[in-house]
Amino acid sequence: MNITVLGTGMVGQTVSKRLVELGHKVTMGTRNPDTTLSRTEPDRMTGITFSDWHKANPQVCLVTFSESVKGADLIINATSGFASLEVLELAGEAAMDGKVLLDISNPLDFSKGLPPSLFVCNTDSLGEQIQNRFPGLKVVKSLNTMNVYIQMNPGSLPGDHNVFVSGNDLEAKAMVKELLISIGWREQTIIDLGDITSARGTEMLLPIWVRLWSTLGDINFNFHIQRAK
């Protein structure tokens, strides 16, 4: 598939690299490619600059947001939650019309200090805000409830754990589920929660996720729904 990843941070990098490994043609969208490539400060999480990452992953094409969505079979929103709506505006509503958007972002608000709160929750969600602003997009919320290394390599965390899917369009969800399975998620670990309003539930997992990070001392964990057999 032609997959476009919006966002060039650690999440976008990890997602893009994995999708290249799986044989997809990956395009990364950014505000200004020259600016992104000329950044000299290393990423806080990876310790390397985007330019160095890009040299090591030359198959990934870096273009503007609006260029990146043209010809995409699937768009992945890997931007920070705060930036998501603005980035999608820059990508362009018309160019995205009818396409599938896999939204892996979270509405984390760090402006009031740590731990972060959510800037939208309870009676609304970022997934819904995106779907409502861009009704022509087929928004599927998924993968937003575990760290990106587990997202892209679920087998790296042994045992049973789940990934959730929310969205209004059944074909779009089927496409995303197929991608999840190709990434390594076993079919029985994928829980379809229903329409995009169920993104409220998965985005609202973030506050306990952040607490578990400090309690357990690392991010190498995921939610599993234990059910009676």
Place this chain on the structure above:
Amino acid sequence: MNITVLGTGMVGQTVSKRLVELGHKVTMGTRNPDTTLSRTEPDRMTGITFSDWHKANPQVCLVTFSESVKGADLIINATSGFASLEVLELAGEAAMDGKVLLDISNPLDFSKGLPPSLFVCNTDSLGEQIQNRFPGLKVVKSLNTMNVYIQMNPGSLPGDHNVFVSGNDLEAKAMVKELLISIGWREQTIIDLGDITSARGTEMLLPIWVRLWSTLGDINFNFHIQRAK
């Protein structure tokens, strides 16, 4: 222990019965015992009246909220979230001073239809509201993230699954953890998330819990945090 259960609904009944089985002296608090005993409508969940339940569980003493907390070693808030603060006012701040309150309630708001939203979340929680209103109480939030049958008989759901604990007072949390273990929770399944502000995280699990109920078709499930060994 002398344990007081505030609330006479299905949750209060199930909790009280289990604690009697474990050898505790259980007192139930209600607004007006005569009114509670004379209700003729059966409980929507259990199908029986409180009076019939009480005849089958005569060891449980039924008194007013304010009577019920006197002499209690532990108070359990099993009221609906909406009623919790009012019920605790009726119980009386002075009589509860210095005691441990195990808060198993959730701030579910059914006023806008189904699925319910939360009437407090994100930057506050019901657990915190109770702690802030009654600073002399040692509030421990726990057991609010699974159905009451699993709460009181965790072994009924096979496999690994967790119970969370939040609270400011270490001794109060130790008392609650000991109770959890006596109920059947294995020590390694109890996750202490820290102070009472972490109740935000567990209360915010309710929206996905409600969605999972409709997706999975029953309430016989619980959250498990899958960790790298």
